[in-house]
Amino acid sequence: MKILVCISQVPDTTTKIAFTDGNTKFAEAGVQWIVNPYDEWYALVRALEIQEKGGSTVTLLNVGPAANDAVIRKALAIGGDDAVRIDADPKESYFVAAQIAAYAKSESFDLVLFGKETINYNGAEVPGMVAELLDAPFISQASKLEVEGSGIVCERPTEAGVEVVSSSTPVVVSAQKGMSEARIPNMRGIMAARTKPLKVVAAVAVDTLTEVTSFSLPDAKSAVKLISPDNMDELVRLLHEEAKVI
Amino acid sequence: MSVLIFTEAVNGKIKKSSLEAVTYGSKVAAALGTQAVALNLNPGGADLSELGKYGASKVIVGKNASLASFDSQVYTAAIAEVAASVGATVVVTVNDSLGKAVAPRLSARLKAGLVAGATTLPNTAIGFNVTKNVFSGKAKAHYNIVSAVKVISLMPNAVQPEANGSAASVEEVNLNIGVSAKTVIKEVKRASTDKIALPEAELVVSAGRGMKGPENWGIVEDLANVVGAATACSRPVADIGWRPHHEHVGQTGVAIRPNLYIAIGISGAIQHLAGVNQSKTIVVINKDPEAPFFKAADYGVVGDAFEIVPRLTEAFKKYKAGH
Ligand SMILES: Cc1cc2nc3c(=O)[nH]c(=O)nc-3n(C[C@H](O)[C@H](O)[C@H](O)COP(=O)(O)OP(=O)(O)OC[C@H]3O[C@@H](n4cnc5c(N)ncnc54)[C@H](O)[C@@H]3O)c2cc1C
Numbered sequence: 001m002k003i004l005v006c007i008s009q010v011p012d013t014t015t016k017i018a019f020t021d022g023n024t025k026f027a028e029a030g031v032q033w034i035v036n037p038y039d040e041w042y043a044l045v046r047a048l049e050i051q052e053k054g055g056s057t058v059t060l061l062n063v064g065p066a067a068n069d070a071v072i073r074k075a076l077a078i079g080g081d082d083a084v085r086i087d088a089d090p091k092e093s094y095f096v097a098a099q100i101a102a103y104a105k106s107e108s109f110d111l112v113l114f115g116k117e118t119i120n121y122n123g124a125e126v127p128g129m130v131a132e133l134l135d136a137p138f139i140s141q142a143s144k145l146e147v148e149g150s151g152i153v154c155e156r157p158t159e160a161g162v163e164v165v166s167s168s169t170p171v172v173v174s175a176q177k178g179m180s181e182a183r184i185p186n187m188r189g190i191m192a193a194r195t196k197p198l199k200v201v202a203a204v205a206v207d208t209l210t211e212v213t214s215f216s217l218p219d220a221k222s223a224v225k226l227i228s229p230d231n232m233d234e235l236v237r238l239l240h241e242e243a244k245v246i
Numbered sequence: 247m248s249v250l251i252f253t254e255a256v257n258g259k260i261k262k263s264s265l266e267a268v269t270y271g272s273k274v275a276a277a278l279g280t281q282a283v284a285l286n287l288n289p290g291g292a293d294l295s296e297l298g299k300y301g302a303s304k305v306i307v308g309k310n311a312s313l314a315s316f317d318s319q320v321y322t323a324a325i326a327e328v329a330a331s332v333g334a335t336v337v338v339t340v341n342d343s344l345g346k347a348v349a350p351r352l353s354a355r356l357k358a359g360l361v362a363g364a365t366t367l368p369n370t371a372i373g374f375n376v377t378k379n380v381f382s383g384k385a386k387a388h389y390n391i392v393s394a395v396k397v398i399s400l401m402p403n404a405v406q407p408e409a410n411g412s413a414a415s416v417e418e419v420n421l422n423i424g425v426s427a428k429t430v431i432k433e434v435k436r437a438s439t440d441k442i443a444l445p446e447a448e449l450v451v452s453a454g455r456g457m458k459g460p461e462n463w464g465i466v467e468d469l470a471n472v473v474g475a476a477t478a479c480s481r482p483v484a485d486i487g488w489r490p491h492h493e494h495v496g497q498t499g500v501a502i503r504p505n506l507y508i509a510i511g512i513s514g515a516i517q518h519l520a521g522v523n524q525s526k527t528i529v530v531i532n533k534d535p536e537a538p539f540f541k542a543a544d545y546g547v548v549g550d551a552f553e554i555v556p557r558l559t560e561a562f563k564k565y566k567a568g569h
Contacts, residue, residue, distance in 0.1 A: 011381075013520070014516055017381045093353075093360065094357075097350075119382055122379065123360075125350045127350065128354070129353060131319075132351035132354035135319075136319075138347060140343070140347035141347075156343070159443055159446060161435050161436035165429050165432065166429065167430075171429075177494065178491055210393075213375060218386065218523070221542060221544070224546040229554050229557070232547075232561035233561045235529070235545060235558065236561045239506065240569075243506070243526070243545075245505040245526060246449070
């Protein structure tokens with residue numbers, strides 16, 4: 001299988017979220033960047049597990065500026081044969097999806113893997129858009145992926161239960177918890193990552209369909225109301241009469 | 247011109263999230279001075295005329311043999327076909343497992359800007375501006391959709407269904423679709439029916455490493471049963487195998503926004519909060535008064551969970567008996 005794993009660069013999970021320029025830009029100063037956990041822990045590791053059974057190649061792809069190369073190398077330290085960076089500001093989902101689709105089409109991948117969403121924009125938008133642009137089937141939010149013959153079989157948790165879904169290739173899959181276990185890069189991987197090929201590709205021209213006009217922080221919580229451990233009736237009364245949730 | 251709302255029915259009943267979407271879509275239609283049209287592709291006996299009460303002026307049932315089973319490509323083609331036939335300028339879906347598979351495809355197909363997980367009605371005074379949560383609930387982003395056609399995937403539980411209208415006419419329309427499914431659903435492993443699915447639960451009881459071991463979960467489950475809540479847990483608890491993975495909530499697990507979240511023996515790490523801080527009311531039970539979770543809580547009880555949880559269960563029992 002020729003596998004493409006799309007990775008996104010996101011702020012570390014402990015980052016304090018703040019904005020600049022009149023709340024129109026995320027405050028990047030001092031931020032530690034990591035590979036989006038869903039992309040790394042599930043999509044990339046599952047691709048590597050498939051590769052370890054033999055006969056597959058794994059290419060990593062990121063849409064972003066040159067500053068993203070460090071995070072791409074972090075992902076390469078976990079594994080993958082090579083990486084591609086499409087040189088553009090990943091300004092919105094459709095723009096990013098169109099870049100990935102253009103590249104994926106030119107290289108005819110069998111399997112295009114994503115994490116289920118990024119932890120910064122939480123949109124889960126790009127994978128489905130790529131599938132549509134490639135006219136390919138899409139298995140969204142899969143928790144399991146096995147190669148079977150020339151196709152794949154996935155499990156996909158839904159509100160009604162876990163669907164077992166098969167698909168022909170080429171196919172697009174977004175991955176969530178359950179698909180694999182996170183791996184920690186070892187010294188050999190980190191050394192090898194330095195010399196793995198990282199190709200830079202020019203972006204294609206695409207219309208943008210959305211723009212962020214501003215950000216805001218959630219309304220501040222009022223202080224916690226402490227209830228005596230000896231008076232659980234009072235807590236239940238408050239949940240009923242004050243919070244009105246029961 | 248119209249606003250098209252995609253709806254779903256299960257077991258002969260329209261989903262609550264679809265009623266929310268129709269309520270939402272009819273308000274968008276009113277703001278744009280147009281009509282709301284509801285669409286269903288697999289009604290399974292549900293009475294769709296009901297959707298009129300929630301603001302739909304018409305209901306379309308799309309007919310094609312390939313719609314009996316879900317495939318994102320086929321469903322997208324079907325919705326796009328109906329959107330074109332009713333001249334939809336806005337398409338509304340629910341941001342659930344089906345919506346997440348279909349809305350992005352629809353966006354790319356129609357070249358229509360998408361906001362997935364929208365929590366507000368569009369502000370049309372400043373363009374077409376819709377809000378959604380970003381940074382795992384630690385911030386909100388306000389998006390302008392600048393394309394002519396727009397797709398909104400509505401966050402479940404963000405608006406409440408409002409039934410003010412009267413029944414709508416239901417029209418069956420044969421669809422061409424023109425693509426065939428490349429995926430096949432071979433089986434659906436149903437969750438045990440007596441359990442409430444976590445992402446949809448309105449009441450959740452959750453516990454963490456403070457419970458010391460899996461053998462102590464009895465008091466957590468007793469509380470959940472009495473409250474009628476789903477159970478959840480922190481990540482380390484799922485990682486060490488005390489609880490099943492699907493109960494793991496947080497930034498890298500399930501993100502939930504129930505009406506009530508009761509957290510027992512969970513410290514309130516930033517990654518945990520990211521998945522639960524949209525809950526309407528948070529109760530924290532922790533023996534450490536300095537536990538960070540208290541800062542995010544509405545109600546707090548400082549003390550030993552092993553003593554407090556059974557007492558709380560008793561208090562709920564008393565309350566239930568009287569209501
Ligand atoms: C990239 C990344 C992603 C992560 N994603 C998630 C995620 O999605 N979800 C998640 O939950 N975590 C996540 N984590 C882990 C997170 O940082 C915390 O380690 C975790 O949430 C802690 O779990 P806990 O609160 O159960 O355990 P602890 O932090 O050990 O807290 C146990 C708590 O129990 C209390 N306690 C102990 N005994 C009692 C008692 N008898 N009665 C009452 N209280 C008691 C203690 O005071 C303490 O506050 C992530 C971490 C990283 C680095």
